[in-house]
Amino acid sequence: MLSSRIKLRHLQAFLEVAKRRSFARAADSLAISQPGVSKTIRELEDVLGAELFERGTQGVALTQAGLTFLRHAGPAIRALEEGVTAVGDAHRGQWLRVGALSTVESRLLPVAIRRWQENAAAEVGVNVVAGSSAFLLSQLRLGELDLVVGRMTEAREIRDLAFEHLYYEPLLLVVGRGHPLAGVDPLVPARLVEFPWVVPPPRTTLRQQVDSFCVRHSLTLPGRLLETLSLPISRRFTQEGDAIWVAPRESVLEDLADGRLVELALPLEGQGGSVGLCTNATMQPSLVLEAFCEVLREVAAEQRIGQATGDA
Secondary structure (H helix, E strand, O other): OOOOOOHHHHHHHHHHHHOOHHHHHHHHHOOOOOHHHHHHHHHHHHHHHOEEEEEEEEEEEEHHEEEEEEEEHHHHHHHHHHHHHHOOOOOEEEEEEEEEOHOOOOOOOHHHHHHHHHHHHOOEEEEEEEEEEEHHHHHHHHHOOOOOEEEEEHHHHHOOEEEEEEEEEEEEEEOOOOOOOOOOOOOOHHHHHOOEEEOEEEEEEHHHHHHHHHEEEEEEEOOOOOEOOOOHHHHHHOOOOOOOOEEEEEHHHHHHHOOOOEEEOOOOOOOOOOEEEOOOOOOOOOHHHHHHHHHOOOOHHHHHHHHOOOOO
């Protein structure tokens, strides 16, 4: 039975500290004093009989007990907020909150959203948040997102979240047309470091694949690096210069088809990583979420067929 001593302010303070990893930043967000936040957390820890945070010089981190509590507190608060919104603004319509990784920003997600909204029985808005897998999965765990879509099977943050595989998507090495390495076959790996690279940022799942590729071929990334998950910046930078872009296949299919970009004759990886959708198993899925996931599955199946026939 839920203890009557646990109040809404306890849960709100806990979630803010967990999200911001700092009592001071949580206090600023909640517009209360830092001692007030500390007192509220101590009260919650007393009720639960466990320490929720480890204090350190770099901020605070969740203990194992804190991680366990987070899996339930975040979705519970989010469900309460949704209930208040549904009662107070019933005619406004619903919202679906989707976390998008760069591997699905170009085709899968835009196509699925358009198809879903065209056939939805009710007016539903979609809020898309882009970012790294670590950030998006943390937001999903907190209940701030309904699902995350993209390539993320290598992410440590998945842990107890539910992942459903849709298809495999490889990373490619691509360059602008007219690049000195375009059309060179066979391509000696050592030549790659003669040029700038566009790569995912450190500590992302895609960057892990780049690092593995470099280890396999005894390469050290050049000093002239552009680290970004932005597809428009990466595309423009590659098309107008001599950079080598480590790009998700989906994001460059049209550029490869019309010749704006050229794939190098050296595979970065074989089958690629598993692209799929990730949900929080502790949250009861809404009918809206279930309907959108079904559309995602349909569009993904069409993409798999297109890839198999060479039409994608």
